[in-house]
Amino acid sequence: MTVFKTKNMKNILIKAKESKKYIQSKTSITPDLAIVFGSGLSSEDLFDEIDISIRYSDIPNFPVSTVANHKGELVIGKRKSKGIYLFSGRFHYYEGYSAKEITFPIRVLQLLGIKQLILTNAAGGINPDINAGDIILIKDHINMIPDHPLRGKNIDEFGPRFPDMSNAYDSEFRDQIKKIAKRQSYNIKEGVYLALQGPSLETPAEYTMIYRVGADLIGMSTVFETIAAVHGGIKVGGFSMVSNECYPPERIKKTTHQDVVNTVKKSEPVLINLLGEWIDEYL
Ligand code: HPA
Numbered sequence: 001m002t003v004f005k006t007k008n009m010k011n012i013l014i015k016a017k018e019s020k021k022y023i024q025s026k027t028s029i030t031p032d033l034a035i036v037f038g039s040g041l042s043s044e045d046l047f048d049e050i051d052i053s054i055r056y057s058d059i060p061n062f063p064v065s066t067v068a069n070h071k072g073e074l075v076i077g078k079r080k081s082k083g084i085y086l087f088s089g090r091f092h093y094y095e096g097y098s099a100k101e102i103t104f105p106i107r108v109l110q111l112l113g114i115k116q117l118i119l120t121n122a123a124g125g126i127n128p129d130i131n132a133g134d135i136i137l138i139k140d141h142i143n144m145i146p147d148h149p150l151r152g153k154n155i156d157e158f159g160p161r162f163p164d165m166s167n168a169y170d171s172e173f174r175d176q177i178k179k180i181a182k183r184q185s186y187n188i189k190e191g192v193y194l195a196l197q198g199p200s201l202e203t204p205a206e207y208t209m210i211y212r213v214g215a216d217l218i219g220m221s222t223v224f225e226t227i228a229a230v231h232g233g234i235k236v237g238g239f240s241m242v243s244n245e246c247y248p249p250e251r252i253k254k255t256t257h258q259d260v261v262n263t264v265k266k267s268e269p270v271l272i273n274l275l276g277e278w279i280d281e282y283l
Pocket of ligand 1: 122123124125198201202218219220243244246260
């Protein structure tokens with residue numbers, strides 16, 4: 001059993017090396033930054049020039065997005081002199097993927113040498129001060145999805161057995177974003193993101209539980225990618241695009257996936273402005 005597990009774990013490293021090699025054969029741009037776009041986000045306005053879009057299905061060993069409005073491609077380009085890898089579409093636990101499969105792209109990025117990752121998602125607003133349409137800077141998370149990307153034998157080449165998570169959403173990054181937001185007169189709030197497995201949205205009783213646990217935001221993604229990145233020594237910044245209000249129960253409205261996508265789409269230009277200025281000033 002142990003032997004099997006060891007072999008299995010090693011395979012992730014070998015597979016990630018194959019994926020890395022394929023990506024490197026398609027572009028000469030090396031990444032200074034990787035960004036993962038969640039539901040509803042699709043703008044390529046961050047780029048000055050795009051070199052190539054690679055479908056996930058063409059990258060060896062990559063999982064494939066099964067969610068509508070998740071494009072499932074890696075867009076590689078430049079903003080000024082900086083190489084940017086934009087993952088348009090991500091993988092979720094509710095699609096049937098394990099935490100290890102979900103974080104496979106992060107391992108590929110790690111091998112490609114990235115030092116900074118920005119994760120975005122669509123989320124429900126739990127804190128009563130948070131409104132649909134808000135963009136919230138994630139300051140911390142609570143993982144309540146019943147899996148973990150580091151479960152099983154540790155791959156020492158990727159990182160330590162017990163990674164520290166005290167600054168998972170890098171405080172320096174958050175300070176920089178807060179400065180830029182102030183300059184742009186955007187009142188950006190910070191919040192704690194709690195992840196549940198979905199895919200059903202939560203019941204009013206569950207939203208109330210999440211509020212009582214102390215979270216500001218609820219979603220179905222992001223936490224595994226953050227854990228894997230921190231494990232790999234990559235700095236993480238996170239943003240939640242709030243699509244629906246969840247607490248107190250009087251604020252809950254019937255919500256479809258299309259409602260989520262439409263609301264997120266409306267705040268996308270604000271996010272792109274924040275990220276663009278951050279790249280130009282701090283990356
Ligand atoms: N719950 C979980 N995930 C979500 C929600 C929600 O209410 N809204 C957008 N993503």
